[in-house]
Amino acid sequence: MAFASIFVPNFPVQAVVRAEPALGERALALIEGNPPLCSVVAVNEKAAQMGIEIGMTKTDAEQFASAEIRPRSSAQEKAAHAALLDIGWSVSPQIEDTAQDTIVLDLAGLVSLFGAEKDIGTHLGERSAACGLHVNAAIASNIETALIAARGFAGITVIPAGEESQYLSRLPISALSPSDETAETMSRWGVAACSDLAKLPILDLSERLGQEGVRLHALARGASERALVIAEPAHSFEEEMELDDAVEELDPLSFLLGRLLDQLCARLTARSLGAAAIRVRFELQPSFEDAVDIREAFPAEKRPGLYEKEIQLPVPARDSKMLLKLLRLRLQLNPPGAPIRKITLAADSARPRATQGGLFLPSFPDLEKLELTIARIAHVVGEGNVGSPSLTDTYRPGDFQMRRFLTPREAVKTDRGSDGAGTPSKQRDNSTVTTSFRVFRPAVPAKLDLHAGCPTRVAFQGLRGEVIAASGPWRTSGDWWREDPWQQDEWDLEIHFQSAPEPGDRFSSTESRPNSGIYRFYYDSLRRGWFVRGVYD
Amino acid sequence: MSSKTSALRLQVESSLARRGGLAARVASPFQYRDRPIVETAPTGIPPIDLLTGGLPRGSLTEIYGPPCSGRTSLLVSALASRTAASEVCALVDARDAFDPQSAEAAGVRLQQLLWVRCRNVDQALRSTDLLIQGGGFGMIALDLGDTPARVVRYVPLQVWFRFRRAVERTPTIFLVVEQESNAKTCASLVLSLHAQEARWARTSERAGNSGQLLPPHSPGCLLDGQRSLAETIRSHAKREGMWLHKPNTIFADDRGDDADFETAVVWGGLGPR
Numbered sequence A: 001m002a003f004a005s006i007f008v009p010n011f012p013v014q015a016v017v018r019a020e021p022a023l024g025e026r027a028l029a030l031i032e033g034n035p036p037l038c039s040v041v042a043v044n045e046k047a048a049q050m051g052i053e054i055g056m057t058k059t060d061a062e063q064f065a066s067a068e069i070r071p072r073s074s075a076q077e078k079a080a081h082a083a084l085l086d087i088g089w090s091v092s093p094q095i096e097d098t099a100q101d102t103i104v105l106d107l108a109g110l111v112s113l114f115g116a117e118k119d120i121g122t123h124l125g126e127r128s129a130a131c132g133l134h135v136n137a138a139i140a141s142n143i144e145t146a147l148i149a150a151r152g153f154a155g156i157t158v159i160p161a162g163e164e165s166q167y168l169s170r171l172p173i174s175a176l177s178p179s180d181e182t183a184e185t186m187s188r189w190g191v192a193a194c195s196d197l198a199k200l201p202i203l204d205l206s207e208r209l210g211q212e213g214v215r216l217h218a219l220a221r222g223a224s225e226r227a228l229v230i231a232e233p234a235h236s237f238e239e240e241m242e243l244d245d246a247v248e249e250l251d252p253l254s255f256l257l258g259r260l261l262d263q264l265c266a267r268l269t270a271r272s273l274g275a276a277a278i279r280v281r282f283e284l285q286p287s288f289e290d291a292v293d294i295r296e297a298f299p300a301e302k303r304p305g306l307y308e309k310e311i312q313l314p315v316p317a318r319d320s321k322m323l324l325k326l327l328r329l330r331l332q333l334n335p336p337g338a339p340i341r342k343i344t345l346a347a348d349s350a351r352p353r354a355t356q357g358g359l360f361l362p363s364f365p366d367l368e369k370l371e372l373t374i375a376r377i378a379h380v381v382g383e384g385n386v387g388s389p390s391l392t393d394t395y396r397p398g399d400f401q402m403r404r405f406l407t408p409r410e411a412v413k414t415d416r417g418s419d420g421a422g423t424p425s426k427q428r429d430n431s432t433v434t435t436s437f438r439v440f441r442p443a444v445p446a447k448l449d450l451h452a453g454c455p456t457r458v459a460f461q462g463l464r465g466e467v468i469a470a471s472g473p474w475r476t477s478g479d480w481w482r483e484d485p486w487q488q489d490e491w492d493l494e495i496h497f498q499s500a501p502e503p504g505d506r507f508s509s510t511e512s513r514p515n516s517g518i519y520r521f522y523y524d525s526l527r528r529g530w531f532v533r534g535v536y537d
Numbered sequence B: 001m002s003s004k005t006s007a008l009r010l011q012v013e014s015s016l017a018r019r020g021g022l023a024a025r026v027a028s029p030f031q032y033r034d035r036p037i038v039e040t041a042p043t044g045i046p047p048i049d050l051l052t053g054g055l056p057r058g059s060l061t062e063i064y065g066p067p068c069s070g071r072t073s074l075l076v077s078a079l080a081s082r083t084a085a086s087e088v089c090a091l092v093d094a095r096d097a098f099d100p101q102s103a104e105a106a107g108v109r110l111q112q113l114l115w116v117r118c119r120n121v122d123q124a125l126r127s128t129d130l131l132i133q134g135g136g137f138g139m140i141a142l143d144l145g146d147t148p149a150r151v152v153r154y155v156p157l158q159v160w161f162r163f164r165r166a167v168e169r170t171p172t173i174f175l176v177v178e179q180e181s182n183a184k185t186c187a188s189l190v191l192s193l194h195a196q197e198a199r200w201a202r203t204s205e206r207a208g209n210s211g212q213l214l215p216p217h218s219p220g221c222l223l224d225g226q227r228s229l230a231e232t233i234r235s236h237a238k239r240e241g242m243w244l245h246k247p248n249t250i251f252a253d254d255r256g257d258d259a260d261f262e263t264a265v266v267w268g269g270l271g272p273r
Helices: A011-019 A021-025 A045-050 A074-091 A117-130 A143-152 A164-168 A180-189 A194-199 A202-209 A211-221 A250-270 A320-333 A367-381 A408-417 B002-019 B046-052 B071-084 B100-105 B121-134 B149-153 B157-167
Strands: A003-007 A028-032 A039-043 A068-071 A095-099 A102-106 A136-140 A156-158 A236-247 A274-284 A306-317 A340-350 A386-391 A400-403 A437-451 A454-460 A463-478 A486-497 A516-524 A529-536 B059-064 B089-093 B113-117 B139-143 B173-178 B187-200 B223-235 B258-264
Touching: A003 A074, A003 A117, A003 A143, A011 A021, A011 A028, A011 A039, A011 A074, A011 A250, A028 A045, A074 A095, A074 A102, A074 A117, A074 A236, A074 A250, A102 A143, A117 A136, A117 A156, A117 A250, A136 A143, A143 A164, A143 A211, A164 A194, A164 A211, A180 A202, A180 A211, A194 A211, A202 A211, A236 A250, A250 A274, A250 A320, A250 A340, A274 A320, A306 A320, A306 A340, A306 A367, A320 A367, A367 A386, A367 B113, A367 B121, A386 B100, A437 A516, A454 A486, A454 A516, A463 A516, A463 B187, A516 B187, B046 B187, B046 B223, B046 B258, B059 B071, B059 B157, B071 B089, B071 B100, B071 B139, B071 B173, B071 B187, B089 B121, B113 B121, B121 B139, B121 B157, B157 B173
Parallel strands: A028 A068, A136 A156, B059 B173, B059 B187, B089 B113, B089 B139, B139 B173
Antiparallel strands: A003 A102, A003 A136, A028 A039, A095 A102, A236 A340, A274 A306, A274 A340, A386 A400, A386 B113, A437 A454, A437 A529, A454 A463, A463 A486, A486 A516, A516 A529, B187 B223, B223 B258
């Protein structure tokens, strides 16, 4: 049985660099504390070489002109920790969340899947790099040895079973994380390395240092055994970014969103999942007037400074470029309306589509591409004007609703998942061709001459004609209990139009003007007027 | 002989390419290219299928005529036929005139139809462009039937050329419904429709010589349907004799240039009746 431990050295700095990769090239110092008592809590190698030290005040650190000073970000550390856990779950289902910067994986049975233990270590390193983290990984036969080796040795370390003591002997005592008192005692004894500790007799050590001495002795020999505390797999994927200066325009915002989406998709890829929905939340900069105590006036979820948007995807996707295009299009349609100071991006995870389409089935639009096309069209015609029509269960003339467009494969899945309320399409009889109807939206006002209750002449939109044949009245009414009831007398009228055009004629030329036609008129009893609903065509 | 011809062609093309002529811009401009066999799909109206051989895939088909000429019935019938074959269709509706109720009564599977409701021609053309570029649709219909003909006339010819080029070599049927023909040579098939006569179950009677309509009452006369005349204005497939005969389909050898077809009103599918 083998265990792997992954350790992220200098975790606070790596968490910030993961969100802003450009900072990796520069000297970086992280500060923490309430102004003016801010002090440096972490530095990267370049900053340390320049002379910036941990504990230095912000003012002192700012003397180094070329160094970047950033506040320590708990949100970014939380996201980096979540990414670290995802790296673990990408390899093994059984992992231990040891610390914010450390995890342990159970590698039992994984050799047949990933190859030798060295290959597993390499794989972990590659996955970590893809998620923006540079880690130390160590593989050993017990948990504690793997943990100590990951913290003590850089890069990938594989410790063969039985050689734990030999490998750990090079490490200092501090790698075993002794208490301050024990560390001082050992220092006085001249015990500096693990090899020195391992050579001490266990009984004498127990008499002098108690149980801690025994524990440290076992750790130094690589003989400590304990069970793995298995962490529950998380299904939430969230990335956050707090901005020093609020962003107002779409282009810089897209840049930041792209960066977050890259991280989110890398995490999803590591877990072999896709995003079924993307939720974006912006914390907006309040205007000067609104800034006065809005936090007390509104609960957190209804605060006016929040902007939330959700994008449902037809298939689980993890292509960050495609997702960014979708987000951009949605944001163009509904801009936030105020500068953004904090971005939160979350994904609802789902298993990616694994089935292949039938070889002899008609081709369908590529679902990810189709979603993008629909979003682009929605940008042109408006969000509610593109989709699939769906008839509603009502007698109200012309009533329908627009639904999200699903390709047949998805529609089948949705129908299976739903309660079956969707109306099936009617079976088509090939022997008859149905006369179709064109609707005028909104209905066109008309003037009608009636004789004994029957229309004889009509006029609408500059057209004037005589009624040749009429069918009606077909009286309908409904929804009297609602605010928008209807009560109409419908007529199907065949009209022979006059040849001479009149002012307001809807047809530009005499060739395209109809000589005759069958139209549906209705008298709206509530509005007390005649209207043309449409034409049979 | 053929090797000599190809060697000569290569020599001409290379010398033209050196001079920066046509051959510099177009690869092998003198190479003979086989025209692909036009694959067609039925419209669902047997007389039209007999007349045209069906709607050509990868081509632009134009249907034009005045209102009430049966354009929409033909369009909806084609949509029903394609959706019944499990294909995904898109309808770009320039004046938001599509009636889902009558379409469903005609057999269109609405869940397989992407309906784009536009407010003007510009929106319709942009949406069509995006849909064609997206690909994968069995049929894309652009309905400009209610758009004034003078507005559609202003659509530059290059737009139709672009559409034709984009849809070429794809299995998509691109159908345009208008009041007048505008795509000119870009259309592989152009059909002109004319209204013939309406059929009523019992025409409202007129009282004696006065000619005045008698007051109708239920059950009064009912609209049964209408008859339309379709005329082939242009058909590339027909001109080149490239009918695609499908199994169990018989085409008459003496096809004329026009055909009558009748449509019937389905009362059960229309609103409250």
